Amino acid sequence: MSGYTVTPVAGERVLGRTVRTAREWLPAVAVLVLGLALWEGLVAALHVQRFLLPPPSDIIRTFFDERDVLWHAGWYTFKEALGGFAIGCSAGVLFAVLVGRFRLLRTAIMPYAIAANAIPIIAFAPITNQWFGLLNPLSKMVIAAVLCFFPVFVNTLRGLTSVHPSSIELMHSYAATERTIFRRVRFPNSLPYLFAALKVASVLAMIGAVVGEYFGGSQEALGVQIRNSAALFAFETAWAAILVASLLGIGFYLAIALVERLTMDWHPSARAAE
Amino acid sequence: MTDAAAVSLRSVGRTFASGEVVALKEIDLEIAPREFVSFIGPSGCGKSTLLRIIGDLIKPSAGEVIVNGKTAHQARLDRDYGIVFQDAVLYDWRTVAKNISLPLELAGWDRGRRDARVNEMLDLVELTGFEKRHPWELSGGMQQRVSIARALSFSPALLLMDEPFGALDEMTRERLNAELLRIWAETQSTIVFVTHSIAEAVFLSTRVVVMSPRPGRITEIIPIDLPQPRTNAVREDPRFFELVTRVREALHGGSGRDSELRLAEAE
Numbered sequence: 001m002s003g004y005t006v007t008p009v010a011g012e013r014v015l016g017r018t019v020r021t022a023r024e025w026l027p028a029v030a031v032l033v034l035g036l037a038l039w040e041g042l043v044a045a046l047h048v049q050r051f052l053l054p055p056p057s058d059i060i061r062t063f064f065d066e067r068d069v070l071w072h073a074g075w076y077t078f079k080e081a082l083g084g085f086a087i088g089c090s091a092g093v094l095f096a097v098l099v100g101r102f103r104l105l106r107t108a109i110m111p112y113a114i115a116a117n118a119i120p121i122i123a124f125a126p127i128t129n130q131w132f133g134l135l136n137p138l139s140k141m142v143i144a145a146v147l148c149f150f151p152v153f154v155n156t157l158r159g160l161t162s163v164h165p166s167s168i169e170l171m172h173s174y175a176a177t178e179r180t181i182f183r184r185v186r187f188p189n190s191l192p193y194l195f196a197a198l199k200v201a202s203v204l205a206m207i208g209a210v211v212g213e214y215f216g217g218s219q220e221a222l223g224v225q226i227r228n229s230a231a232l233f234a235f236e237t238a239w240a241a242i243l244v245a246s247l248l249g250i251g252f253y254l255a256i257a258l259v260e261r262l263t264m265d266w267h268p269s270a271r272a273a274e
Numbered sequence: 275m276t277d278a279a280a281v282s283l284r285s286v287g288r289t290f291a292s293g294e295v296v297a298l299k300e301i302d303l304e305i306a307p308r309e310f311v312s313f314i315g316p317s318g319c320g321k322s323t324l325l326r327i328i329g330d331l332i333k334p335s336a337g338e339v340i341v342n343g344k345t346a347h348q349a350r351l352d353r354d355y356g357i358v359f360q361d362a363v364l365y366d367w368r369t370v371a372k373n374i375s376l377p378l379e380l381a382g383w384d385r386g387r388r389d390a391r392v393n394e395m396l397d398l399v400e401l402t403g404f405e406k407r408h409p410w411e412l413s414g415g416m417q418q419r420v421s422i423a424r425a426l427s428f429s430p431a432l433l434l435m436d437e438p439f440g441a442l443d444e445m446t447r448e449r450l451n452a453e454l455l456r457i458w459a460e461t462q463s464t465i466v467f468v469t470h471s472i473a474e475a476v477f478l479s480t481r482v483v484v485m486s487p488r489p490g491r492i493t494e495i496i497p498i499d500l501p502q503p504r505t506n507a508v509r510e511d512p513r514f515f516e517l518v519t520r521v522r523e524a525l526h527g528g529s530g531r532d533s534e535l536r537l538a539e540a541e
Contacts, residue, residue, distance in 0.1 A: 164361070164363065166359045166361055166363045167363055167365070169326075169331050169357070169359070170357065170359070170363050172331055172350070173329055173331065173350065173353075173355065173356075173357045174353060174376075174377050174380045174381075175350055175351045175352075175353055176380055180380065184365075184376070184380075185365070188365065188367045191367075264367075266366060266367040266368070266369075266408055267366065267367075
């Protein structure tokens with residue numbers, strides 16, 4: 001703070017921060033409003049068929065009218081995504097730790113891990129439905145879990161192994177064991193990589209659950225409702241359900257970003273927040 | 275005499291890549307307690323490798339290394355030395371105070387003793403008030419002072435330094451040189467110091483070990499008889515210039531014009 005600035009009292013400071021935040025968000029909000037207005041206007045002006053693109057006002061009305069059913073379905077699907085996320089991310093971290101620790105394992109497994117990463121996992125959805133049962137949430141969790149596994153595995157492994165050689169030499173100079181080095185250096189070093197992967201995985205988990213449901217599932221599930229509404233020409237409902245899926249996906253992402261911010265207040269990226 | 279030496283190297287050799295590259299050959303050197311010895315030489319002369327061999331971070335392929343009267347391996351396990359690298363190697367997730375206390379935590383010191391020692395160390399390197407900062411909030415020179423405080427926190431008898439000021443600007447380097455001499459006098463430790471800078475080696479050391487590459491070996495050991503304690507005034511002493519010239523000639527004499535070119539490359 002420069003010398004001539006008077007330190008503002010608490011109230012003014014909060015007000016100042018609010019105004020600053022509002023100013024930062026203003027362009028994004030303007031784009032949203034403009035976009036919706038343009039959509040509404042063009043649909044009306046060009047007489048676009050309702051099943052091609054309903055106007056946003058209709059979608060929002062449906063979103064409110066059918067909110068109980070939609071959010072119930074959203075919650076059902078979100079639980080599948082969350083379950084898959086938990087399984088896939090845990091497995092990803094576990095494998096990264098093992099492969100990072102044992103060099104032999106790395107040379108044996110990595111080529112297959114990289115190859116498997118290129119497989120379109122969604123293609124397995126009909127098969128997992130067969131394996132675990134159409135109505136069993138596990139059949140969707142497995143798809144979500146496999147989708148989450150690879151980014152978490154690859155990123156965490158990179159975080160655990162991309163430690164500056166001098167950092168390791170320093171720990172050796174203290175006669176530290178491999179376990180201590182893992183706990184004090186490798187693990188904290190991997191956290192920024194891990195969180196980047198968890199954010200990607202949160203989005204993938206939601207995609208995995210919804211798309212898995214397109215191949216059949218409980219009538220309560222969001223993906224099933226999107227598919228059925230579209231088949232019954234209830235396009236406003238389909239769009240409103242997509243809106244629910246999007247809001248849940250964004251919420252999930254933001255929740256992880258918040259945990260990241262709280263866990264890594266030491267990270268240089270926290271500088272911007274101060 | 276041998277038992278009393280802080281570091282004793284006997285016919286130490288090191289080859290890399292299954293014997294094809296001879297990094298070090300037939301190194302014999304005794305470093306007495308409280309000495310300040312610098313290794314200087316062009317890139318590839320093995321000076322950093324030699325420092326790591328003393329610290330048991332690299333094993334020698336031949337010869338014997340005795341540190342504080344025991345094998346280098348045992349000395350490392352006993353945490354007999356502190357080490358400072360060219361990069362400060364501070365952990366971003368730890369505050370300045372917690373970076374300094376890391377070796378104390380690993381040695382199992384309790385909280386109260388750790389805090390007291392960290393405060394002493396902050397005082398020693400003149401960083402009191404910065405204990406709660408994170409490394410990335412500090413300048414390069416300040417980071418390196420934290421690194422020195424960490425290396426000295428558990429009062430090792432020996433301090434190994436691998437080009438610790440190589441990445442700093444000339445003014446910061448000269449200030450930290452003077453500060454290091456003060457710390458050396460206060461802590462009564464033995465320092466082994468690797469550098470590229472002739473002036474730095476002469477200003478700091480009691481002896482300068484001149485090395486040459488291919489294979490890495492000691493070509494000359496030059497005692498620095500400048501009076502102690504040294505201040506920046508020494509840098510204008512005619513004797514200082516004589517010694518700088520001697521070290522330079524020893525470096526260039528090593529293997530003719532070839533090594534001169536390599537030295538220029540390295541700097």
